[in-house]
Amino acid sequence: MSDIASSVYVRRDLLAERPAPVKTTGFVGLVRTRLLNSPTNILITIVSALLLWFTIVPSVKFLFVDAVWTGTDRTACLTENGACWPYIQAKLPQLIYGFYPEAERWRVDLTFFLAAVLLVPMLIPRLPAKGLNASLFFFAFPVVSFFLLLGGGITGFGLSWTAGLLQLFDDSIIGAGQVLLNLSKTSAIAPLLWVLGNLIVLVGTAIYWLIFPLTWLRDQLEGTGQSVWTDFAITTAAVSLISFVMGGGVRTGWRPLASTIVTFIAIAIVIKLMGLDHGGLPVVQTRLWGGLLVTLVVSVAGIVTSLPIGIALALGRRSTIPLIRIFSIAFIEFWRGVPLITVLFFATYMLPLFLPGNFTVDGLVRALIGIALFTGAYQAENVRGGLAAIPRGQGEAAAALGLSWWKTTSLIVLPQALRHVIPNLVNSFISLFKDTSLVSIVALFDLLGSLRASFADPKWSAPSTLFTGFAFAGIIYFLFCFGMSRYSLFVENRLNAHRRN
Amino acid sequence: MSTEARKPPAQIALKIRRVLGGKTGWNGIAVQLVFAAILGWIGYEIVSNARANLENQHIAAGFGFLRNNAGFDVNQTLISYTGSDTFLRVFVVGLLNTLVVSVVGIVFATVIGFIVALCRLSPNWLLSRIGEIYVEIIRNLPVLFQILFWYLAVLAALPNPRQSISLFGIAFVSNRGLVIPRPIGESGFEAFLAVLVFGIVASLSLRFYARRALFQRGQVIRIWPYMLGLLFGLPLVTMLVSGLPFTFELPQLKGFNFAGGSRVIPEFVALTLALSTYTAAFIAEIVRAGILSVHKGQMEAGASLGLSRGSTLRLIVVPQAMRVIVPPLTNQYLNLTKNSSLAVAIGYPDLVSVWAGTSLSQTGQAIEIIAMTMGVYLLISLLTSAIMSVYGWRVSRSLGA
Structure with a gap:
């Protein structure tokens, strides 16, 4: 004990103060530790600084210092060596609206405004009523903006549409049966074809009589003057009844009934407000659309349509039913294996051949179909990743509670899976937004197409207009894509909040 | 009372049910029948409509047109082609042009991508910021925008051939494209080629032998001096003996344009530039993620085994990073190949442009x-994914062992 005590050394006098350590925080610290800490690093810093000097300074000079800010035509921009902003000013309406008639441009503005009002609350996680918000954005907004942008009204409602669709389907079935019957006159396996053809015709005829009340009612309605509102009333009654019965009848059906009626009242208000029952707004053909409008329409339509396609394909790919699985795999791999431009060529040149001759599809819609199929395949792989990340126990627990496949999928598995893959979905939306520029190749004037068209104007042909135009369009594209990518990072951080320590 | 085990029920019916209908059994089979009926109906509609529409437009279906004369010119051909050749040859010309721009683009994209990734990983703050700015700007602009930017704005802003920018007096950049020296084969070319091939084969087998010696007997053989000799010394000696293998024909400015040398059309330059810089940004992110995915402990473990920093990187870190890097990297190569179809926007004669564009019209x-056209791209991507799955299988096997 005393040994230890004696060996302990106790300092009696204070040590002299040491100088403060070299500062490693703040700007000075950064310069010391990460810019100038070794000869090689000093060299790299100097080279990098030179690189920045020779790229950023000329750009700033071009965009702001040497730029021309006022003028009426190219003569103003010929003298200076900087950006030609009056050119952008003159072409701005074309870059945003295309050839949309000037008197009707408030409709485009209103659509942009509606989209912003619906989108912003949906993107802020703290705000409530996400379900309502999402359903408004994904279902109500596309319909409303369709009538707002394109114009025109409706002549019927749910009943006539259902009747028309069923009739079309039935006609095609009977047609196919007739073809088989005709073939059976010449073919070697005539009896088989004859039986098959007769069977199909029989099925078609049965369906015809099955839907006869519907078609009869429609024809009666078309005779009266107020066809839209009568049709609307009948549809409301029918859908309400169905939702009431499906929701559990007298026991639990009141809530679905109420929400259905509220939805239909909202639809009625929209129809009345936009005057859809008597013609609606003046029609603006889609070939007059252009600029940022087309870019946004194509992206939003692609986002809205690709998600359901993607979910359906992802579920199909995970299904155990062989035919559905094989079909989903083939479909996904096909669209993912070809470039988007060939898909657009397919939609533009090949699709019209596959549709009945009297059925013409608008050029914009054709591009939209191509983009929806293409993006749907990519979204399917994203969603599949999310589905694979859900532990099996979730589905098994749901099955143990007695939920059906549909309920297990829609209430338990899908909500969790989709939440997992929001960042991936947003990344797909970014590539979709960038890819919309490809529609300019199939003769649609999106932002890039309008920009290219504006270069051809001799009134503004100056050496600097090209760079100015590209700078302007580039800034718009960058703002949208960068915003989305930051949002996806934000969501990712939020989702992984529990994993951080 | 007998205690014999009961016979298991017949499994065959269950198995058939499982194979035909999946987990849901007979329900699944019913769903499939309905689905097949719908598919059949859609297929029938498509075929009948297409037939009717083609009849209306007086177009004969079939591939007979491939033997007709094309009658238009293509401004970049790798194989000989004139306007009087068949459409089949147009197809091949377009396909080759697509492949050449993809391969050149892939090479440049890989190089730029790795450089940018190294920049982003650099301890130097300024350099890593520059890498980040590059990646963010390039990734957030559409690739078509970039192609048009290079083609319409940058290349058009270059001077005309008379005032072209000279690169060391051997290559010239102007708004008519890039002019580079053209190699011309001389008498010693065959011997040179043969020796070069021999050198490559011999050094590969030498390396194989050295690795076997290392792994089986623990014997380290220094082979790099021999490889150097085989790859560079031997061809040099051959060149001294049998003369130069090829000479370069330098481009000369004559009148308003260049004579001699080979001309790379501006569309090719713009497309390669845009595709390689665009894909490089994605490759940089992939490489960075791959290198960051290797745990720091691996580096330390290598050091504690007494390996030098270079050997640790080469033998421990990079192989593990490559496992993460290669699959998405191939994906990017595939994307570049698919994006090369945007050539149609600037008129580079690739498959989509000359085949689905000019020939179609x-x-x-x-x-x-x-x-x-779709079949070609589909074939390329299916082949790539087949190769990738073989690679993935080999990686997982080598990890399992």
Whole structure:
């Protein structure tokens, strides 16, 4: 004990103060530790600084210092060596609206405004009523903006549409049966074809009589003057009844009934407000659309349509039913294996051949179909990743509670899976937004197409207009894509909040 | 009372049910029948409509048009082609042009991508910021925008051939494209080529032998001096003996344009620039993620085994990073190949441009031409994914062992 005590050394006098350590925080610290800490690093810093000097300074000079800010035509921009902003000013309406008639441009503005009002609350996680918000954005907004942008009204409602669709389907079935019957006159396996053809015709005829009340009612309605509102009333009654019965009848059906009626009242208000029952707004053909409008329409339509396609394909790919699985795999791999431009060529040149001759599809819609199929395949792989990340126990627990496949999928598995893959979905939306520029190749004037068209104007042909135009369009594209990518990072951080320590 | 085990029930019916209908059994089979009926109906509609529409437009279906004369010119051909050649040859010309721009683009994209990734990983703050700015700007702009930017704005702003920018007096950049020296084969070319091939084969087998010696007997053989000799010394000696293998024909400015040398058309330059810089940004992110995915402990473990920093990187870190890097990297190569179809926007004669563009408008055979175009891209991507799955299988096997 005393040994230890004696060996302990106790300092009696204070040590002299040491100088403060070299500062490693703040700007000075950064310069010391990460810019100038070794000869090689000093060299790299100097080279990098030179690189920045020779790229950023000329750009700033071009965009702001040497730029021309006022003028009426190219003569103003010929003298200076900087950006030609009056050119952008003159072409701005074309870059945003295309050839949309000037008197009707408030409709485009209103659509942009509606989209912003619906989108912003949906993107802020703290705000409530996400379900309502999402359903408004994904279902109500596309319909409303369709009538707002394109114009025109409706002549019927749910009943006539259902009747028309069923009739079309039935006609095609009977047609196919007739073809088989005709073939059976010449073919070697005539009896088989004859039986098959007769069977199909029989099925078609049965369906015809099955839907006869519907078609009869429609024809009666078309005779009266107020066809839209009568049709609307009948549809409301029918859908309400169905939702009431499906929701559990007298026991639990009141809530679905109420929400259905509220939805239909909202639809009625929209129809009345936009005057859809008597013609609606003046029609603006889609070939007059252009600029940022087309870019946004194509992206939003692609986002809205690709998600359901993607979910359906992802579920199909995970299904155990062989035919559905094989079909989903083939479909996904096909669209993912070809470039988007060939898909657009397919939609533009090949699709019209596959549709009945009297059925013409608008050029914009054709591009939209191509983009929806293409993006749907990519979204399917994203969603599949999310589905694979859900532990099996979730589905098994749901099955143990007695939920059906549909309920297990829609209430338990899908909500969790989709939440997992929001960042991936947003990344797909970014590539979709960038890819919309490809529609300019199939003769649609999106932002890039309008920009290219504006270069051809001799009134503004100056050496600097090209760079100015590209700078302007580039800034718009960058703002949208960068915003989305930051949002996806934000969501990712939020989702992984529990994993951080 | 007998205690014999009961016979298991017949499994065959269950198995058939499982194979035909999946987990849901007979329900699944019913769903499949309905689905097949719908598919059949859609298929029938498509075929009958297409037939009717083609009849209306007086277009004969089939691939007979491939033997007709094309009658238009293509401004970049790798194989000899004139306007009087067949449409089949146009197809091959377009395909080769697509492949050449993809391969060149892939090489440049890989190089730029790795450089940018190294920049982003650099301890130097300024350099890593520059890498980040590059990646963010390039990734957030559409690739078509970039192609048009290079083609319409940058290349058009270059001087005309008379005032072209000279690169060390051997290559010239102007708004008519890039002019580079053209190699011309001389008498010693065959011998040179043979020796070069021999050198490559010999050094590969030497390396194989050295690795076997290392792994089986623990014997370290120094082979790099021999490889150097085989790869560079031997061809040099051959060149001294049998003369130069090829000489370069330098481009000369004559009148308003260049004579001699080979000309790279501006469309090719713009497309390669845009595709390689665009894909490089994605490759940089992949490489960075791959290197960051290797745990720091691996580096420390290598050091504690007494390996030098270079050997640790080469033998421990990079192989593990490559496992993460290669699959998405191939994906990017595939994307670049697919994006090369945007050549149609600037008129570079690739597959989509000369085949699905010019030939389609000349013949009107939309179904055949677009199916062939899509088929080519589909084949390329399926082949790549097949190779990738073999690679993945080998990696997982080597990890399991």
